[in-house]
Amino acid sequence: MNNRRSFLKSLGALTVLSALPLKAGTKKPNILWLSTEDISPHLGCYGYPHAHTPTLDQMAANGIRYSNAFTVSGVCAPNRSTIITGVHANSLGTHHMRSGGEGVEVSHEPPVPNEVRCFSEYLRDAGYYCTNYYKTDYNFDPPDSAWDECSHEAHWKNRPDANMPFFAVFNYTYTHEGSTRFEPGRHQEVTARLTPEQRQGDGFQLDSFPPYYADTRLQRRQWAKYYELITGLDYWIAERLQELEDAGLYDDTIVFFWSDHGVGMPRAKRWLYDSGTHIPLIVHIPEQYGAGAQGSPEA
Numbered sequence: 001m002n003n004r005r006s007f008l009k010s011l012g013a014l015t016v017l018s019a020l021p022l023k024a025g026t027k028k029p030n031i032l033w034l035s036t037e038d039i040s041p042h043l044g045c046y047g048y049p050h051a052h053t054p055t056l057d058q059m060a061a062n063g064i065r066y067s068n069a070f071t072v073s074g075v076c077a078p079n080r081s082t083i084i085t086g087v088h089a090n091s092l093g094t095h096h097m098r099s100g101g102e103g104v105e106v107s108h109e110p111p112v113p114n115e116v117r118c119f120s121e122y123l124r125d126a127g128y129y130c131t132n133y134y135k136t137d138y139n140f141d142p143p144d145s146a147w148d149e150c151s152h153e154a155h156w157k158n159r160p161d162a163n164m165p166f167f168a169v170f171n172y173t174y175t176h177e178g179s180t181r182f183e184p185g186r187h188q189e190v191t192a193r194l195t196p197e198q199r200q201g202d203g204f205q206l207d208s209f210p211p212y213y214a215d216t217r218l219q220r221r222q223w224a225k226y227y228e229l230i231t232g233l234d235y236w237i238a239e240r241l242q243e244l245e246d247a248g249l250y251d252d253t254i255v256f257f258w259s260d261h262g263v264g265m266p267r268a269k270r271w272l273y274d275s276g277t278h279i280p281l282i283v284h285i286p287e288q289y290g291a292g293a294q295g296s297p298e299a
Helices: 003-019 056-062 076-085 119-127 177-181 185-191 219-248
Strands: 031-035 064-070 129-133 164-172 251-261 278-284
Touching: 031 219, 056 129, 056 219, 056 251, 076 119, 119 129, 129 185, 185 219, 219 251
Parallel strands: 031 164, 031 251, 129 164
Antiparallel strands: 064 278, 251 278
């Protein structure tokens, strides 16, 4: 299966689904994107015994887990431009990381053709309230028409009408490669909710990370911190899903979880090896929108 093409087709299908009349009594589906940064499929549901990811494991058990999902690049901005437009970064001109936008003093942002629109613009045309919290990093400036709100306050709860369908993006940043280099105090702060049983400790085993890394104490600790950050991510996912449950919207919402590229370690991030492009992708589709989708172990 070409998972990149399949995933983009599924997004297109959601756009069509959201725009077409549904059978009587069926609401347009809400769509929630939960993205994270710099992780490979190092989750319990992908067979990694050191991963403490009960929320994502349960989401995979009740939904669809993609075992062969790959990004178009080993670094974030080209992938983010691709996912928001459906256009391959090489075709769009956004394939050079930091060619423009956030984090650069001199901007060389590629001109995006007028006919290329952000995915959210189509959903807004279909009556959706579209929000992004808060990162874009597309290598181009999204037009004002891309979002109803794009900020640190953006949330589907802010929509003016409680009956209005929404497309909401939330981006988790604490799995970024820089987070694995936090000083102990800062690391403890961002992983404060972990229980002692969820801590990896200094006894992290060599078989828990690829054999092309040296078996050193520093390397073990780096990977232990990475896994602890992923557990922190799992707590964050649980919060976002609980918000849907509390509002009575979980069964009306299609949920995507994905990473912008692979693990932020040497020989992975910025490289077109599987270690840099293989990502977790899990999708929850409520029964009313995807007959037969629930319970599928993988795709």
